[in-house]
Amino acid sequence: MKPAAFDYVAPRDLKSAIDALVGAGGDGKVMAGGQSLTPLLNFRMARPSLIVDLLRIPGLSFIELRENTVVIGALTRHADLEFSDVIAAHLPVMAAAMPHVAHLAIRNRGTIGGSLSHADPAAELPMLAVFYGATIKVEGPAGRREIPAEEFFVSALSNCLEPEEIVFEIEFPVLTSHTGWAFEEVARRFGDFALGCIAVSLELTDNTVSDARVAVMGVDDTPRRLREAEEILRGAEGGARTALRFAQIVRASVSPADDIHVSSDYRRNLIGALAERAFNTAFARAVGAKP
DSSP states (O other): OOOOOOEEEOOSSHHHHHHHHHHTTTOEEEESSOTTHHHHHHTTSOOOSEEEEOTTOTTOOOEEEETTEEEEETTOBHHHHHTOHHHHHHOHHHHHHGGGSSOHHHHTTOBHHHHHHHTOTTOHHHHHHHHHTOEEEEEETTEEEEEEHHHHEEETTEESOOTTOEEEEEEEEOOTTOOEEEEEEEESSTTSOEEEEEEEEEEEETTEEEEEEEEEESSSSSOEEOHHHHHHHTTOOOSHHHHHHHHHHHHHHOOOOOOSSOOHHHHHHHHHHHHHHHHHHHHHHHTTOOO
């Protein structure tokens, strides 16, 4: 199929892009990498009167370590994240997740700002933003604002942006005291959207968990941070019993819907199995063992 007719602009600065969206009266769409928007246009699931292409705006593609945060420009491509030494050293869960994002051709074009704004509940980057407690920085006609990742995603394919706002930068806190981590995902084929996925990060004190971070995706309309599961891990030691208890809590914390791919029960059981594996891997890394 071919998209419906639309006007196209490629502004050279963020203010001009915002002005173009304002002029579209709520009927404009932002294009970053275009890997999510283009299929929607071709199937006419999106029929904007105006496309605002951000790719000619300088200064929106970068990865920088700033004290205890990694700041990423909205036009930074998935492949840049995948092969970045800064990401590998300071956001290891992101480094592990990036090869699971679609396929190399898409990672070479897709951008982090585009993925977050598209808000697919089975996409890796939205979950990583929730997992790390990222701050998503946006600009619109009323100025700039900072949005916590857990408030950014409203429902499937829906975010809290106003029609004239654009994501320009994302700030990821570095979990400096966490020494163990794991990322587990299952898809029908490698590169497909996840049927279930979990990320776990642990801090140990005297071989017991003193802090934990847990997030899941593919099991709800938005990525989710599981604080009850985190609380269960605090004070726990490693071993099969803790891993099994953790898996039970994760399984009980999600309520996935049936869909054309798998049943709700399948996803719930899957995320439990992934949780058990992820805890064991994260704990092994935290104590310096080979996972």
